[in-house]
Amino acid sequence: MVNPVPARADPAPNGTKDQAINIGDVIATLFYVPTCDNCDPNANGVDYDSLKDGDWNGDTAVDALDKVGRRYDRSPGVEPNPPWQVDPPDGWINLSDVIAQLAQVALDCR
Numbered sequence: 510m511v512n513p514v515p516a517r518a519d520p521a522p523n524g525t526k527d528q529a530i531n532i533g534d535v536i537a538t539l540f541y542v543p544t545c546d547n548c549d550p551n552a553n554g555v556d557y558d559s560l561k562d563g564d565w566n567g568d569t570a571v572d573a574l575d576k577v578g579r580r581y582d583r584s585p586g587v588e589p590n591p592p593w594q595v596d597p598p599d600g601w602i603n604l605s606d607v608i609a610q611l612a613q614v615a616l617d618c619r
Contacts, residue, residue: 518554
């Protein structure tokens with residue numbers, strides 16, 4: 510999963526996806542640490558629950574599935590495929606999300 514890069518403080522929209530996982534994605538995820546679903550914004554001025562990027566998933570509605578934090582949120586994958594395979598968002602962005610993203614650097618998502 511690639512991130513919108515660069516990550517910007519709310520309410521400025523984040524950047525775009527570039528179809529590859531690189532160090533910019535890791536830094537963007539780190540920018541969201543710590544944030545969580547239904548929590549206050551972090552010290553960088555970003556909120557997991559922000560809808561600042563609009564309809565991200567293409568369902569023509571801006572709703573909970575478009576929360577910005579969901580795009581930076583990783584969950585550890587199950588064996589035998591970690592660290593490259595991650596599971597759906599778990600509602601919390603912390604250093605384990607950054608480490609999961611770092612393990613995916615250089616993967617091509619095209």
